[in-house]
Amino acid sequence: MKILVAVKRVVDYNVKIRVNADNSAVDLANVKMSINPFDEIAVEEAIRIKEANKADEIIVVSIGPKENQETIRSALALGADRGLLMQTDEETQPLAVAKILKYVVEAESPDLVILGKQAIDDDSNQTGQMLSALMNWPQGTFASKIDLMDNEVNVTREIDGGLETIRLKLPAVITTDLRLNEPRYAKLPNIMKAKKKPLDIQQVSETGIDIKPRLTTIKVTEPAQRSAGIKVSSVTELVEKLRNEAKVI
């Protein structure tokens, strides 16, 4: 069994981003970049499946500029077997990413594709579902538990009302939620070993895939800032303010 994991390089989740001066985009100059946290959970899950002897190969794919090699290497350091960079400097929106991943899936024929449920930069939450649609495969989104059987997988999903379990025939696409697992830290020897693992690079421009963006960003602005209010000194004062000043109780 072969698992493909897709990883995105995003602004680190601890960074407080700023909008650039001409309101055209978020300022990414000299900002720390990391693997998207949900994708890291996807990598970890694939490794756990392999460690349980239910998979024999994990391929990590990323789409973007050459710097994404670092993101792939960090996934290889966790335990993935080989990497693939679909290289492009163009903006890639979720539909285009799904099309590129479809190309990779058709070439690699994995039994399972695992992705993060959303990237913490554009917060789209679309790519896994789109890939699944393009492949005509079943989808298990927002997974908090994955139970792999021979030709099927049970996916427990985090939904607004609680949890839902669905059964999918393989091959399938799964997207990860926060509580699926807690990713391990890469150990130094594994970081060194990861440098020697195979990492292929293909140019997206040579695949003939149409990646033209369908959405044009007109502007990016900062939201209205909330200002800090006052500190109250007692519960009595708090209740008085909520009743008579804010009038919300």
Next chain:
Amino acid sequence: MNTLVIAEHDNSQLKPATLNTVGAATKLDGEIHILVAGENCDTVIQSAAKITGITKVLAVDSENYTHALAENMALLVTEIADNYSHILTPATTTGKNFMPRIAALLDVAQISDITGIESIDTFIRPVYAGNALATVKSSDSIKLITVRGTAFEPAITDNNNAEIQTIESGDNFAQSQFESHQLTLSERPELTSAQVVISGGRGMGNGENFALLEAIADKLNGAIGASRAAVDAGYVPNDYQVGQTGKIVAPDLYIAVGISGAIQHLAGMKESKVIVAINKDEDAPIFQVADYGLVADLFDVLPELTELL
């Protein structure tokens, strides 16, 4: 061209976010139709027909839609999509699950989680956990949109009497099936539409201590929420989580108890009208967005607050 709203429901009731989505649809041109796909969902169909602004209900009753499986919803909606310039659904876990699948089958982009409508092709959506707002223009012939409920006024349900048209069921996608669910049962108002929300964080210490919040929620008819830390620690179920990747709330009153205020949590509640923070750490970032802050031990404060309400 007309707009289609895909209703979210549980086969017996419309989910409130559907009304906010219809509210968003009224800012577009043309008629508004609503699709109710479910099983034995006649009461939902009837209530959809009463929503102000709806001219037609498309109703499909089939076991294919009992649990709104994404694969079946996508096969159904792609059959009727050509009749519409816009297709909208709430940005809930249900809509987020099926909508991108429909978009890919139609070869169009999806515009996720919009909070504003500038024109029929230009929309505002938060990115980077709401730390930036992107205005995006779509070049696709059909705009597929998920709507953030808290950003739009709900449509009212009066005595409208929209035409109900029964449509044929789409195909069943055999490779996926519903197995079971574990729903959190609560008599409280739904988190995303409650007027008052009281949330606990890691500072609550354990799940039993959430009873202290429940006592207050009882008095204020509020819903209970939680930070990611409290959910990860197993204090409360996942569906309590407020934040970037959990639920987005904007009540009249949000009370954050023992929550430090990571940006991912603020993303889910900073549009609340009045925010109260109770935390013993006076440097907690939550105080930077709170209208009223109380630096104190929550275990002293909560019983007293219950008493005074």
